[in-house]
Amino acid sequence: xxxxxxxxxxxxxxxxxxxxxxxxxxxxxxxxxxxxxxxxxxxxxxxxxxxxxxxxxxxxxxxxxxxxxxxxxxxxxxxxxxxxxxxxxxxxxxxxxxxxxxxxxxxxxxxxxxxxxxxxxxxxxxxxxxxxxxxxxxxxxxxxxxxxxxxxxxxxxxxxxxxxxxxxxxxxxxxxxxxxxxxxxxxxxxxxxxxxxxxxxxxxxxxxxxxxxxxxxxxxxxxxxxxxxxxxxxxxxxxxxxxxxxxxxxxxxxxxxxxxxxxxxxxxxxxxxxxxxxxxxxxxxxxxxxxxxxxxxxxxx
Numbered sequence: 001x002x003x004x005x006x007x008x009x010x011x012x013x014x015x016x017x018x019x020x021x022x023x024x025x026x027x028x029x030x031x032x033x034x035x036x037x038x039x040x041x042x043x044x045x046x047x048x049x050x051x052x053x054x055x056x057x058x059x060x061x062x063x064x065x066x067x068x069x070x071x072x073x074x075x076x077x078x079x080x081x082x083x084x085x086x087x088x089x090x091x092x093x094x095x096x097x098x099x100x101x102x103x104x105x106x107x108x109x110x111x112x113x114x115x116x117x118x119x120x121x122x123x124x125x126x127x128x129x130x131x132x133x134x135x136x137x138x139x140x141x142x143x144x145x146x147x148x149x150x151x152x153x154x155x156x157x158x159x160x161x162x163x164x165x166x167x168x169x170x171x172x173x174x175x176x177x178x179x180x181x182x183x184x185x186x187x188x189x190x191x192x193x194x195x196x197x198x199x200x201x202x203x204x205x206x207x208x209x210x211x212x213x214x215x216x217x218x219x220x221x222x223x224x225x226x227x228x229x230x231x232x233x234x235x236x237x238x239x240x241x242x243x244x245x246x247x248x249x250x251x252x253x254x255x256x257x258x259x260x261x262x263x264x265x266x267x268x269x270x271x272x273x274x275x276x277x278x279x280x281x282x283x284x285x286x287x288x289x290x291x292x293x294x295x296x297x298x299x300x301x
Contacts, residue, residue, distance in 0.1 A: 047060055
């Protein structure tokens with residue numbers, strides 16, 4: 001027994017006509033009649049007596065009608081209830097952030113999400129890209145906010161924006177006083193490198209390799225916050241995300257763009273290839289784009 005069969009049955013009972021029922025249900029009459037016949041065979045009883053142009057319920061049809069009407073009404077209630085819960089933002093969203101993104105936008109995202117969807121639960125995992133991808137594949141995460149590329153056939157990505165990487169330096173080095181910074185000048189200063197376990201560290205290393213730089217690495221840091229602290233102490237310079245510059249109000253670090261090259265990273269939302277982001281998921285993705293773009297010269301993806 002299928003829902004559309006009950007829908008057709010009720011339509012025939014209420015209109016007294018297979019033709020009018022087919023018009024109401026927006027289906028061809030032969031298709032509707034075939035489904036009624038299948039329903040009668042499944043129930044083992046005829047549901048209608050065909051009296052010329054008039055169609056009336058049999059005893060079995062009379063017994064089925066209130067039950068079918070109740071089932072269809074309950075289905076409508078379920079549909080309205082689900083739609084209402086979705087629109088109200090109810091449910092749980094489990095999202096991942098990589099450590100080189102989370103510090104700059106996550107507090108804002110949590111605050112905004114809680115304000116807009118007070119009936120929803122937001123669960124956040126902060127970890128490396130490799131771990132977040134594994135959790136998406138395992139069904140433990142709904143969405144991850146990370147950077148590209150991601151090499152996994154089960155992961156679907158939605159590119160959100162492109163974020164520049166800036167030269168960060170304390171006032172100890174005269175690089176900040178130069179009107180234009182050329183990429184080769186990075187070789188002239190001690191360099192603070194982020195560990196390659198982070199995708200950002202790998203991206204910076206790749207950029208230096210592509211530009212044939214021979215930077216003098218004086219420190220390999222495990223966290224971006226450590227990179228920032230080392231720069232502030234005058235231990236060296238580094239390449240950092242623009243979001244870090246936008247969040248830094250200390251006045252201890254100066255940020256400059258490179259004139260003849262464009263180091264950057266692409267920020268994306270990642271989710272399972274066979275899963276569609278939920279209403280809450282789509283809202284969070286929009287929040288991330290807005291949080292990144294606010295006050296920043298970013299290029300939309």
